[in-house]
Amino acid sequence: MENVVEADGLKKWFPVRRGLADIILRRPPKFIRAVDGVSFAIKRGEIFCLAGESGCGKTTTGRLILRLEEPTAGRILFKGVDITNLDGEELIEFRRKAQIIFQDPYESLNPHMRVIDIISEPLSIHKLAHNREEVIERVTKTLEDVALKPPEEFMYRYPHELSGGQRQRVAIARAIILQPEFIVADEPVSMLDMSIRAEILDLMLGIRDRYGIAYLFITHDLAVAKHICDRIAIMYLGKVVELGEATEVIDNPLHPYTKALTAAIPVPDPRVKIGEIPIKGEVPSPINPPSGCRFHPRCPYAMDICSKKEPGLKDVEKGRKVACHLYG
């Protein structure tokens, strides 16, 4: 199947602000290695999940792919074309096809704008609607797509007149009105109550089925990921440590970090308790990540090689990649 998006060795190092003493003493500049060599490909119509704990680089990766951040190194391909250095008209053309949904629908919608203006803003930015009738027509159809019905009832409301779930529908509507081929959804349901999360996820799946949109679904919640995503990449300290079919990776994790992560998740069954969490300590700083495998100081299986040589992300089974010296 055709790849819509490819990340190839993506890196993003954010410079750490230097103090006067650092400059006088000519200390070398430091960097936060938020994303440090990440590669994956997302197929047409696929829901690809990036999961990991806070600070692992999943959000920055999403922003890099949309060119909302400039990568320090690496390439981004969109439908086979290198877009890493696009600018001007070509970049605008790309932005039409790749959209984003943010986590917090209370902050991502301008409170001074009505729903119709929020949803149609991309049309005016890209000069795709020629008159008011056309705007109303497109917005009406999009509101129907996100099941805000009847559309005329929602069109002239302000965000504060909507519930959290309805706001997130407006955010989705804004993202799909240009008929994109790819959407980055950054924790799209984390702010929502459990009982309405599934409704929004269902809507996103329906849109995928109808329009063949591929999603990069960024989440910290592996339980949601398992039920929604096709494939998943687990990130730790700026690197992908494991990648494969979502159900496979979660049911049968291979990397020691994925094992710990899945073991730590509680389940809604009072008879099943969280087992022993085999790993020690907390995530180290991304400024000076550990040598070799970044997970080695916390890993129960660490060997000599792990502190010396960084493991690459290697195929261990069909469609399954792991970055760990335990596997080959």
Add this chain to the structure above:
Amino acid sequence: MLLEVKDLRMYYEVGDGGFVKAVDSVSFNLDREEALGIVGESGCGKSSLAITILRILPSNARVLGGEVLLDGVDILRLDEHRLRKEVRWRKISMVFQGSMNALNPIIKVGDQIAEAIMLHEKVSKKDAYRRAEELLSLVGIDPSRVSSYPFELSGGQRQRVMIAMALALNPKVLIADEPTTALDVIVQAQTLKLIKELQSRLKLSLMLISHDISVVAEMSDKVAVMYAGKIVEYGPAVEVLLQPKHPYTTALLKSVPSIRESKRKLAYIPGVPPNLVNPPSGCRFHPRCPYAMDICREKEPNLKEVGEHHLAACHLYR
């Protein structure tokens, strides 16, 4: 029975003579060394319930009725001075969501714990410090960390400091309101294990408030499910979560994904929780309930026995 809450009502005044009926005739018990989980979605009144018990309320809150019996004494009737001296911290303590960010950033954690102890007990600074060190090691932090500043600790460690502080005066009841919601999953698991361990070691009764059914399932002996200011289902955790009787509990459980079950389509509850200024008539869940009958619109259901120690407020059970 250690803590008995009977028919507790607390409304927020919102102007124009309106009230948000945040806690509306809520009753439950907490036994010694028992863990009660209170689960519900945002706005269901679970946090309001906790702050009503401890009466740490904003100025527009009105406690309109009910009793909160602690060892048989109604602490709702105690004046503020006695409540502060005898109950808060000393008998009932609380850990809040994101409370790790409530530490003063420019004061060493040992000073902050010692200060809390000295406010409540006549002890020397030296003894308060020694106690702070003991408390830190109790929650699994190196006692030498008394001289650390909050920014030198991780989020998980700061939350442990807050737990240590809550335990400073050996309370009997710990109310934990979303204690792990701001934490990453591995740190959450470690913190939950710590709370459980402390509960059995210190013979604490735990009231755990969470929106996360899985966290409640992990920690609780008993579960109360709240919806729109009321407890709609209440009973042993295995009963409520495995054999739910109330349509809201059933629907909520279907919407929660589990990492241990095979991939499925997640269900959801249509509609949104009601506005508690003008809650629906009769059963507050009826506009979203797939089983709603005429009586549900007219008459409010009371909690009734639907199994052993298992109560549900639903007209389906009579």
